[in-house]
Amino acid sequence: MDKPVKIVFMGTPEFAVPYLRSLTADKYFEVKAVITQPDKPAGRKQIITPPPVKIVAQENNLLILQPEKLKDNEEFLLKLKEIKPDLLVVVAYGQIIPRSILALAKLGNINVHPSLLPKYRGASPIQNAILNNEKSTGLTIMLMDEKMDHGPILAQQEIALNGTENNESLHQKMSDKKSTDFLIETIKKFIAGEIKPQPQDDDKATYCKLIKKEEAKIDWQKPVEIISAQIRAFYPWPVAWTTLNSKRAKIFPPVKITGGTDEPGKISAQDDKLIVAGQDKMLEILELQIEGKNKVKAKDFILGNHISGQYFK
RNA sequence: CGCGGGGUAGAGCAGUAGCAGCUCGCCAGGCCCAUAACCUGGAGGUCGUGGGUGCGAAUCCCACCUCCGCAA
Numbered sequence: 456m457d458k459p460v461k462i463v464f465m466g467t468p469e470f471a472v473p474y475l476r477s478l479t480a481d482k483y484f485e486v487k488a489v490i491t492q493p494d495k496p497a498g499r500k501q502i503i504t505p506p507p508v509k510i511v512a513q514e515n516n517l518l519i520l521q522p523e524k525l526k527d528n529e530e531f532l533l534k535l536k537e538i539k540p541d542l543l544v545v546v547a548y549g550q551i552i553p554r555s556i557l558a559l560a561k562l563g564n565i566n567v568h569p570s571l572l573p574k575y576r577g578a579s580p581i582q583n584a585i586l587n588n589e590k591s592t593g594l595t596i597m598l599m600d601e602k603m604d605h606g607p608i609l610a611q612q613e614i615a616l617n618g619t620e621n622n623e624s625l626h627q628k629m630s631d632k633k634s635t636d637f638l639i640e641t642i643k644k645f646i647a648g649e650i651k652p653q654p655q656d657d658d659k660a661t662y663c664k665l666i667k668k669e670e671a672k673i674d675w676q677k678p679v680e681i682i683s684a685q686i687r688a689f690y691p692w693p694v695a696w697t698t699l700n701s702k703r704a705k706i707f708p709p710v711k712i713t714g715g716t717d718e719p720g721k722i723s724a725q726d727d728k729l730i731v732a733g734q735d736k737m738l739e740i741l742e743l744q745i746e747g748k749n750k751v752k753a754k755d756f757i758l759g760n761h762i763s764g765q766y767f768k
Numbered sequence: 769c770g771c772g773g774g775g776u777a778g779a780g781c782a783g784u785a786g787c788a789g790c791u792c793g794c795c796a797g798g799c800c801c802a803u804a805a806c807c808u809g810g811a812g813g814u815c816g817u818g819g820g821u822g823c824g825a826a827u828c829c830c831a832c833c834u835c836c837g838c839a840a
Contacts, residue, residue, distance in 0.1 A: 747774050758780045
């Protein structure tokens with residue numbers, strides 16, 4: 456390659472940041488523009504906050520575009536055309552990308568999706584792989600077409616799960632050095648013509664929707680494996696919760712599954728340990744937070760509250 | 769002006785006008801083959817900050833700082 460490959464990068468959350476960093480660090484590429492979601496109000500005070508990708512793009516003095524919408528946005532489309540990108544790389548952008556934009560890049564449009572497609576197409580592949588207690592999941596690098604997570608696959612990398620991962624740790628794992636290297640190597644091989652894109656088997660496709668907060672309420676009538684999966688899948692957002700004396704109690708990972716049974720939801724403080732019964736076994740909680748209070752370790756919680764024999768509902 | 773709950777010993781909490789407490793931890797000593805067990809004693813607090821009311825304020829009033837739950 457005599458000239459660097461001109462890339463337009465689209466991405467928004469923390470997950471996309473390592474990918475952007477690795478692309479900007481590689482001389483083979485030149486990131487001509489970063490497209491990310493507009494700054495949005497966040498937190499209790501609703502302070503306008505830039506997305507993580509924007510912050511990193513600013514640090515690297517990259518051109519940043521934050522269109523409200525992509526569809527029928529002539530002004531935005533013109534700017535992209537001026538750039539004449541060779542490649543569009545999309546990592547967790549957060550919006551459907553219309554055909555008019557997919558038509559721009561000369562070499563193609565590449566997407567990183569954190570599941571082994573065609574399984575878990577859609578918005579929350581990592582959470583759902585954990586929720587369903589999958590034995591493994593992975594990363595897929597694919598070419599985009601106009602259907603969601605539907606395009607032909609360039610390469611996949613499997614990641615084994617052992618039942619202790621939470622949403623945050625898996626996100627980190629899927630954007631670590633190995634993962635970003637995987638993207639870069641795949642792009643290079645693809646441009647060199649060494650990869651033949653493989654169409655997905657649509658019959659095997661499964662879909663996952665955006666996580667809703669209601670799904671994070673714990674039902675103690677369920678088996679503890681399911682409750683444990685919920686607690687891990689919903690950390691750090693929206694965080695699995697239950698109630699104690701009509702107050703909301705967030706339950707944080709990790710939790711330990713232990714033997715024995717009791718009435719579902721019943722709490723017992725055994726020494727320093729906070730044990731709650733599920734449908735079939737017991738769950739040891741290590742960290743929790745009552746509304747209005749800070750997060751505390753189970754041991755500290757037991758000391759200040761005599762709760763043995765009460766129920767989570 | 770979105771709604772709401774907190775800030776008290778190193779930790780977690782109780783105390784809502786009248787001597788600042790509980791559990792754990794910590795220090796010293798005792799018991800014991802021994803211990804995270806048990807017994808005895810001890811240290812450790814400007815009760816978030818500033819002002820106000822009262823004979824008297826952790827407690828009531830006002831302002832501010834700060835942490836957090838909901839909502840978005």
